[in-house]
Amino acid sequence: MDVLPPPAPRPPGWGDPIAETLELAGARCVLTRGFTYAGRWALAFPPPGRIKVHAVLEGTTWLVMDGVQEPQPLQAGDVVVLAGDRRYVLASDPAVAPVEALPLLKATVEPFHHTGPPGVRDVTALSGHVELEAPGKDLLLGALPPLMHMRAGSVEAPAVRWLLHEAFHEMREDRPAASFVADHLARLLFVHVLRTFLAEADAFPAGWLRALADEQIAPALRLMHGDPARQWTLAELARATAMSRTSFADRFKAVAGVPPVTYLYNWRIRLARRSLWREDTPVAELASALGYASESAFSNAFKRTTGMAPRHYRHSARMAGTAPVPVAASSGSGSP
Known part of the structure; x- marks a missing residue:
């Protein structure tokens, strides 16, 4: 049997399609807003037009998304990644009529937005997005399904919970270089989410990510x-x-x-x-x-x-x- 010649020496990470594609796309996950909720509430978000990340730190909320038949319960420690152009709603109960979220968010520059009675908190969550550079944007967006739900009980969940809580403290306490630290924590968060879904090739449409899985x-x-x-x-x-x-x-x-x-x-x-x-x-x-x-x-x-x-x-x-x-x-x- 013929034997392939050994490859020439390469830099660390060379030949890792995930790492190379994230580098090619300039993938940069940015945590943009924290949320606290109480009582009965529902916020409607427009199609993100990018990769959106939403993580629940405590409490339970519901995700209702166009094209997804059943509302998705999000427990503490869960992370969802939304890719594509679908409108979605976050709510205390899928039956609650939603209000548009963007006008409320644009009305304040505070890092955390509260919905519900003052001083009461049932749910705490972080939201962000993944910025992509054009050379690899179509490659990464085309490889991801519209909704990825990483549950708190998954193998990667302990690391993700640690990252979420660290990012939460950086944003809440406004520590020196907090945005720099939170950005790096968020990049690690996104990688852990991808690793979770690499274990299930059928979770992805045909493409490079499914092939790698x-x-x-x-x-x-x-x-x-x-x-x-x-x-x-x-x-x-x-x-x-x-x-x-x-x-x-x-x-x-x-x-x-x-x-x-x-x-x-x-x-x-x-x-x-x-x-x-x-x-x-x-x-x-x-x-x-x-x-x-x-x-x-x-x-x-x-x-x-x-x-x-x-x-x-x-x-x-x-x-x-x-x-x-x-x-x-x-x-x-x-x-x-």
């Missing part, structure tokens, strides 16, 4: 992420997963949503977008680093996917201060 496919993903410039063959990737080429190809497309070659192509383009936006690497050097035989081959592939030539993309990104979103609507079906 699939034990059969994950070895192939790590190979491609560990050396994206290599011209990986179907035989090599299948051998790494101990599957036949046909079984591997079918399994990969079922869980990743695209064939292996297309996945590698898309990943290279996303790496290129990040590099063009953040770095001054010459286009020819970037093309070689990503496994393209020539600068023109890379430029053609990049333009086919993003609608812009690499140099134009870099110029537009620098002028706008953010990476442009691809406009070509390509599925990335071209050659890597």
Whole structure:
């Protein structure tokens, strides 16, 4: 049996698709508001248009979300992550008629908002969102289901409860560098939530995250992420997963949503977008680093996917201060 050559030395974390995608997306979880509730109440929130995080520290509340058939009870220690554009309601009881939350929140700059009789607290919660940079925004948002509910009894729950309480104290007591500390705690919180759901591949739609959660496919993903410039063959990737080429190809497309070659192509383009936006690497050097035989081959592939030539993309990104979103609507079906 042929043996794959050992990979070249890589920095720590190289080949970890989760870590690399969070870095690519510039994922940054920010705790934006604390909530205390008492009595009967219900607040309606508009579609977040981003990844929203809501964590219950004490008490019980209910989540009612468009497209989710049953109201979800949220207990102390539970965390929910909402991805996409669906309106939702947080309430003491699903039967309570909600009021719009944003006008109430905009009326005060206090870090904690209270709903109900003064001096009474039945529920304490923290809310925040995940900020994403354009190069990986579509990748991360497209991989997450509309609702992820991490229950207090899950394996990650003890660490998450500690993080929540630390963030709560930082926000409530307004300690020196509190926002800096809370931001780092919130990043860890989001990673723990993702780890919880990686144990259940079926919780995700077809995509890179579901593929990573699939034990059969994950070895192939790590190979491609560990050396994206290599011209990986179907035989090599299948051998790494101990599957036949046909079984591997079918399994990969079922869980990743695209064939292996297309996945590698898309990943290279996303790496290129990040590099063009953040770095001054010459286009020819970037093309070689990503496994393209020539600068023109890379430029053609990049333009086919993003609608812009690499140099134009870099110029537009620098002028706008953010990476442009691809406009070509390509599925990335071209050659890597």
